[in-house]
Amino acid sequence: MGERVTLLPTCVVDTVAPEVGAAVVRVLRRCGFDVEIPGQATCCGQPAWNSGFTEEAARVARTTLDALDATDGTICVPAGSCATMIRVFWPELFEMTGDAQAAQRAKDVGARVREFSELIAGLNSGASRGGRVAYHHSCHMLRELGIHDAPVDALRAAGCEVVAWSADERCCGFGGLFSVKQPETSIAMADDKIDSLQSTGAETLVGCDASCLMHLRGRMERRGIATPVKHLAEVLDE
Amino acid sequence: MQRTEFLSRLRTTTPHNVAHPLVHVAEVPAVAYDQDLDDPVSAFMRNAAMQGTQVSRVGNPREFVGDVIAQLSAAGVISSGDPEVAQLGFEVFDRPRPDADLGVVGALYGIAATGTVVFHAGRAGGRSASLLPPAIVVLLREDAIVRDAGEVFRRMTERFPDGLPSQLVLCTGPSKSGDIELELTTGVHGPGRVFVGIVPASE
Amino acid sequence: MSRSALRVRAAGAVDDGRLQLALQNATDRFALGRGLATMSVNWEELREAARSIRAGILSRLPEVLSQLADQVEARGGHVFWAADAAEANDYVASVARRTSTKLAVKSKSMASEEIHLNAALEAQGVEVVETDLGEWIIQLAGETPSHIIAPALHKNRHDVAELFSRIAGGDVSDVPAELCAFARERLREKFVNADLGITGVNFGVAETGTVITVTNEGNGRMVSSLPRTHVAIMGMERVVENWTQLDVLLALLTRAATGQPISVYVTAVTGPRRANEVDGPDEFHLVILDNGRSKILGTEFQEVLHCIRCGACLNVCPVYRQIGGHAYGSVYSGPIGAVLTPLLYDTPEAKELSGASSLCSACWQACPVKIPLQDMLLHLRTKKAPDARAAERVAWKAWASAWSSPRAYRASTRLAATAARMLPDAMGPKAWSEGRTRPRPPKGPSFRQRFERGEI
Numbered sequence: 090m091g092e093r094v095t096l097l098p099t100c101v102v103d104t105v106a107p108e109v110g111a112a113v114v115r116v117l118r119r120c121g122f123d124v125e126i127p128g129q130a131t132c133c134g135q136p137a138w139n140s141g142f143t144e145e146a147a148r149v150a151r152t153t154l155d156a157l158d159a160t161d162g163t164i165c166v167p168a169g170s171c172a173t174m175i176r177v178f179w180p181e182l183f184e185m186t187g188d189a190q191a192a193q194r195a196k197d198v199g200a201r202v203r204e205f206s207e208l209i210a211g212l213n214s215g216a217s218r219g220g221r222v223a224y225h226h227s228c229h230m231l232r233e234l235g236i237h238d239a240p241v242d243a244l245r246a247a248g249c250e251v252v253a254w255s256a257d258e259r260c261c262g263f264g265g266l267f268s269v270k271q272p273e274t275s276i277a278m279a280d281d282k283i284d285s286l287q288s289t290g291a292e293t294l295v296g297c298d299a300s301c302l303m304h305l306r307g308r309m310e311r312r313g314i315a316t317p318v319k320h321l322a323e324v325l326d327e
Numbered sequence: 328m329q330r331t332e333f334l335s336r337l338r339t340t341t342p343h344n345v346a347h348p349l350v351h352v353a354e355v356p357a358v359a360y361d362q363d364l365d366d367p368v369s370a371f372m373r374n375a376a377m378q379g380t381q382v383s384r385v386g387n388p389r390e391f392v393g394d395v396i397a398q399l400s401a402a403g404v405i406s407s408g409d410p411e412v413a414q415l416g417f418e419v420f421d422r423p424r425p426d427a428d429l430g431v432v433g434a435l436y437g438i439a440a441t442g443t444v445v446f447h448a449g450r451a452g453g454r455s456a457s458l459l460p461p462a463i464v465v466l467l468r469e470d471a472i473v474r475d476a477g478e479v480f481r482r483m484t485e486r487f488p489d490g491l492p493s494q495l496v497l498c499t500g501p502s503k504s505g506d507i508e509l510e511l512t513t514g515v516h517g518p519g520r521v522f523v524g525i526v527p528a529s530e
Numbered sequence: 531m532s533r534s535a536l537r538v539r540a541a542g543a544v545d546d547g548r549l550q551l552a553l554q555n556a557t558d559r560f561a562l563g564r565g566l567a568t569m570s571v572n573w574e575e576l577r578e579a580a581r582s583i584r585a586g587i588l589s590r591l592p593e594v595l596s597q598l599a600d601q602v603e604a605r606g607g608h609v610f611w612a613a614d615a616a617e618a619n620d621y622v623a624s625v626a627r628r629t630s631t632k633l634a635v636k637s638k639s640m641a642s643e644e645i646h647l648n649a650a651l652e653a654q655g656v657e658v659v660e661t662d663l664g665e666w667i668i669q670l671a672g673e674t675p676s677h678i679i680a681p682a683l684h685k686n687r688h689d690v691a692e693l694f695s696r697i698a699g700g701d702v703s704d705v706p707a708e709l710c711a712f713a714r715e716r717l718r719e720k721f722v723n724a725d726l727g728i729t730g731v732n733f734g735v736a737e738t739g740t741v742i743t744v745t746n747e748g749n750g751r752m753v754s755s756l757p758r759t760h761v762a763i764m765g766m767e768r769v770v771e772n773w774t775q776l777d778v779l780l781a782l783l784t785r786a787a788t789g790q791p792i793s794v795y796v797t798a799v800t801g802p803r804r805a806n807e808v809d810g811p812d813e814f815h816l817v818i819l820d821n822g823r824s825k826i827l828g829t830e831f832q833e834v835l836h837c838i839r840c841g842a843c844l845n846v847c848p849v850y851r852q853i854g855g856h857a858y859g860s861v862y863s864g865p866i867g868a869v870l871t872p873l874l875y876d877t878p879e880a881k882e883l884s885g886a887s888s889l890c891s892a893c894w895q896a897c898p899v900k901i902p903l904q905d906m907l908l909h910l911r912t913k914k915a916p917d918a919r920a921a922e923r924v925a926w927k928a929w930a931s932a933w934s935s936p937r938a939y940r941a942s943t944r945l946a947a948t949a950a951r952m953l954p955d956a957m958g959p960k961a962w963s964e965g966r967t968r969p970r971p972p973k974g975p976s977f978r979q980r981f982e983r984g985e986i
Contacts, residue, residue, distance in 0.1 A: 106971065181347055260888050342585055349582065356576060359571060501749055515749075
């Protein structure tokens with residue numbers, strides 16, 4: 090029996106990226122974890138939070154809080170933005186909506202949350218994929234959680250050459266509903282990143298937020314750029 | 328609006344931020360420069376040169392200024408009232424001179440960490456001799472060079488026991504602009520050429 | 531549904547190839563300079579201290595402003611307390627009248643642009659000339675600034691040459707050095723003949739009644755040295771208590787703004803000239819401006835008043851990089867503008883600006899005083915959510931109902947996956963599909979179902 094870890098799939102995985110969820114589970118197991126998924130957990134509430142609908146965000150977040158609160162030990166969240174929502178913003182969200190008790194419970198749950206690359210840092214996933222990849226630093230993960238090296242190190246440990254590219258830390262332009270409320274700007278931001286990628290020779294674009302990847306992949310496909318776009322877990326699972 | 332009414336409208340609170348809490352810092356930290364400032368004169372010369380100042384150590388101030396005049400073929404030379412230049416015999420600035428092409432001035436301090444000279448309007452007898460001409464030569468006493476701006480700023484009341492002058496200017500190199508395509512050009516309004524001569528400490 | 535004004539301006543900007551080049555050039559260069567400069571001092575320690583310093587100052591603002599005013603007056607200066615733009619403009623106009631001012635020269639002041647001071651003076655026949663090169667360029671072009679530090683960054687050398695040629699009545703070459711020489715000559719005449727000099731204030735130092743202006747060109751010195759009267763316009767939050775605090779904030783300002791350890795000129799003015807000076811103004815006036823800032827004190831947005839107007843947030847903002855300053859439709863652009871503008875101006879256009887962000891937090895990372903602008907953008911969205919269209923409010927309520935129920939969540943995620951798969955690529959929200967393909971999740975049982983069945 091390995092160390093038990095609770096996995097919060099995230100709503101992006103549950104709706105449009107099940108293959109990321111599957112890869113996360115397999116990689117975690119290879120790292121020695123026993124994975125459990127609480128059936129009562131839904132979404133962290135971030136879509137509504139970012140749009141300013143705090144009551145609605147709190148309702149949904151509360152369901153997931155209760156589900157995670159019923160677990161103990163480490164909670165793995167395979168998305169930088171969702172891990173940030175829980176660790177950085179849940180206490181504020183519940184305080185704003187007048188639920189002081191939930192705010193305190195959120196702090197305790199937040200302390201147990203690990204973003205995927207953060208959790209597997211230094212562990213041997215057995216991956217030996219190699220290849221030349223470019224890594225996209227998603228915003229919340231980089232700036233709110235301060236996680237920069239863990240995913241890059243994991244790629245290198247798997248034998249990948251991680252190329253330097255000038256736009257690697259720049260926002261991809263997804264930003265939740267920003268992607269459809271300011272679509273011209275959102276797409277221009279994606280193009281800025283994609284153009285910077287072109288001369289690097291990277292054969293895969295890798296990231297830790299399936300939402301960013303969905304947006305970048307969507308734009309690259311529309312532009313006829315064949316470079317695959319994958320979550321870190323999928324690359325380590327190859 | 329009257330002062331009392333204006334001020335009465337100001338609520339006084341401290342920010343409450345749950346996601347990014349404000350950290351109370353009790354003591355104002357020093358600015359720590361990542362360079363060797365143990366020899367302030369060398370550091371001053373290095374930093375001033377980096378900013379485009381032509382800086383040198385000077386044994387004979389009159390000769391030094393004469394050399395600059397010759398180098399620039401300066402015809403109209405004006406001087407401030409600073410003590411460093413008082414003995415040199417140049418015409419002291421007392422009204423705007425459009426034809427003045429060199430200003431000869433003294434500095435109250437030099438700041439090593441940035442290659443900065445400090446002009447004191449009262450001591451200079453005015454503000455324009457170091458400002459209007461297209462080139463200036465600054466005489467700076469070696470013992471007036473301090474390590475960094477904090478040595479001046481953090482001891483302001485000690486350094487100016489009778490209060491501050493009407494104008495103090497920290498001047499670092501020639502006047503610059505990057506307003507056109509961010510390309511650097513010099514001499515936009517202030518002097519485009521700055522010479523600094525470091526003279527021995529006064530007896 | 532009609533597009534918002536913000537969206538229309540932004541869409542125009544991203545299509546403007548010349549603007550795009552200018553923005554990329556500028557933001558890349560600023561980033562390089564800032565990166566190098568911040569490494570040369572104890573940057574993180576200074577930022578953390580600066581946030582605390584600014585918070586302390588604002589929590590004591592009445593005392594700090596009182597001390598500043600007392601000191602200015604003790605040195606023979608005048609202080610005017612301007613509740614709003616109209617009061618500030620009336621005061622400066624009255625000073626201009628009393629001093630028979632025909633020509634006023636200005637060095638950079640965002641506060642004066644905010645209150646439209648130039649127009650107020652021009653209305654009574656005063657010629658007002660901007661002397662910061664970038665500001666003069668946009669004044670000649672009849673435009674507003676597109677960046678806090680580099681107001682004309684949207685103009686290239688050909689644009690500037692064209693503008694200058696018009697006033698020269700002949701051709702001016704488009705070499706930057708020659709353009710600057712032209713500006714120097716033209717503006718020198720204005721400096722020397724001006725009756726009134728108007729500056730902004732980077733910092734007011736309460737301890738000694740000193741106003742600090744930071745420039746690279748020397749126009750700040752000119753404007754506060756040559757004309758007989760000097761008026762300084764200061765946003766009321768732009769104060770420090772003492773010179774020790776100034777040391778820290780100045781070190782942060784110049785590095786964050788342009789990557790310089792110090793600007794070419796730091797001018798510290800304390801009252802009018804003394805008896806033993808041959809030049810310098812006879813009169814010094816400090817206008818302390820509220821104009822909506824007091825409304826921000828005591829709210830969750832108070833930290834926006836910590837801003838020292840360095841422009842770093844503009845330089846790192848991935849949205850600003852694409853749309854430029856004019857797309858914000860305000861004197862203040864970029865992340866700081868997106869927060870400050872709706873707080874100062876209660877208009878629908880201003881309220882849209884919190885949408886001009888992907889909440890990436892790059893602004894917070896770059897901010898020398900650590901203002902959590904991303905939090906403020908989010909709070910602004912929260913404040914305006916009740917005014918959203920009914921369709922949006924209903925949609926969020928339905929979403930919350932479904933996704934707070936584990937069973938309904940499971941059902942809806944299956945539905946969403948099916949819908950994503952089944953709709954042709956061109957369908958779905960047009961705003962997504964016009965530029966991007968949609969995700970195509972695989973068929974079959976959901977991730978959770980497969981996990982629960984032991985199939986993973």
